[in-house]
Amino acid sequence: MTALIRYERLESPALWREAPEAQRRDVILSFGDASLVISDSAERVLTHWSLAAIARTNPGMRPAIFTPDADSGETLEVDEPVMIEAIEAVRAAIARGRPRPGRLRLAILGVLLAGMTALALFWLPGALVRHAVTVLPATVRAEIGRDVLARLTRVAGPACARPGGAAALDRLTMRLLPGTSTKVIVLPGGMARAAHLPGGLILLNRALVEDFEDPGAVAGFILAEDARATQTDPLAALLRAAGPLATLRLLTSGTLPKGALDAHAEAVMTHPPAPLPDEALLARFAKAGLSSARYAYALDVSGETVLGLIEADPMRGQIPVPLISDGDWVRLQSICGG
Known part of the structure; x- marks a missing residue:
């Protein structure tokens, strides 16, 4: 010493x-x-x-x-x-x-607190969301989707439901997405084109059924939204934005705070759709026997930004099978009473 x-x-x-x-x-x-x-x-x-x-x-x-x-x-x-x-x-x-037991205890406590904070900030929210989307039944998902839709219709107007047009839309949906419980709804406004909600709901702006000569374009938007819902679970996206407290409430009570539902409804109306790789879309169009070029030109009339979908159209040079009858298409175009 x-x-x-x-x-x-x-x-x-x-x-x-x-x-x-x-x-x-x-x-x-x-x-x-x-x-x-x-x-x-x-x-x-x-x-x-x-x-x-x-x-x-x-x-x-x-x-x-x-x-x-x-x-x-x-x-x-x-x-x-x-x-x-x-x-x-x-x-x-x-x-x-001399050793300082108190300092050692403080150091260990600090490390533990830092670890717990990191878990709370980075691991726990994702784990809660993954657990929620795994255990929540379809009925709860459907109820959440209806709650968000109710908020959307306050701004966009009530869903278009002219009987003949609604039946034609259901037949088009079954043709494109057989064996699913997906429900396609046409809204009179509020959205630029299309969106999807938890519970298997796909939303379309009325312009998609009124501004085209055949159902090829609107069918493409339905397939694209279903692909987005498959790529990212819409309930998971809602819960990630709502936060862990809202997710805990959903797991314990089966309901979400009104603020979380309001925020998601606003995001659906204002956020641009998530991009999809051409390969995923082209596989969907090929399976449905649908031209991807019609959907591509509906996205960009010049075709410059959607060349992949145009040049690799799976129905190129083939005679497409009608998606629905001409009468159903006319009825679908009048679903909003126009």
Whole structure:
């Protein structure tokens, strides 16, 4: 120890009391190996005090009074400034070298808190969403979809439901998405083109059924929205935006906060649709026997941004099979009463 080496040859007089009732004796102090040596005038060693255990009973006062430990009645009075400084320096050096259990506990607690915070921020929200989309039944998904739709119709207007047109739309849906419970709904406004909701709902703007000569374009939008719903679960997208507290509420009560539903309805109306790779879309069109070029030109009349869908059209050079009858198409175009 550097401090002990520095003072190892230091000696000074002091007054030593062996017990509270004993007389004080003149002694000589010196440093030994990890101890303070107390000797009489004849240099006979009277006792050794462990430097690691020495305590001072009157900090800042003179003469300094030391004891071999906090509970001992033995005392040592030192008036020599250099010796007092030496003893205090060695005690401080020993104290610095002792382990600090409290600091270790604080460090461990800090690491644990940081880990828990990281879990809460980065892992828990995603885990809650994954659990929710796995365990929630179809009835809850359908109810959430209807709740969001109800909010959309406040802005877009009530869903178009002219009987003949609604039946024709159902037949087109069954032709494109056989074996599913997907429901396609036409809204009079509010959305640029198409969107999808939890519970298997696909929404179309009325312009898609009124502004084209055949059902090829609207059929393409239905397939594209179904592909987006397959690519990213719409309920998962809603819950990620709503946050972990809303997800916990859904898991425990089966309902979502009104604010989360309102925010999702606004996002459906204002956010652009997620991009889809051409390969995924072309596979859908090929399976349905549908031209991808008609959908592509509905997206971009110039064709410049959708060349992949035009050039790789799976029905290119083939005579397409009618999706629905001409009469159904006419009825579908009038679904909003136009």
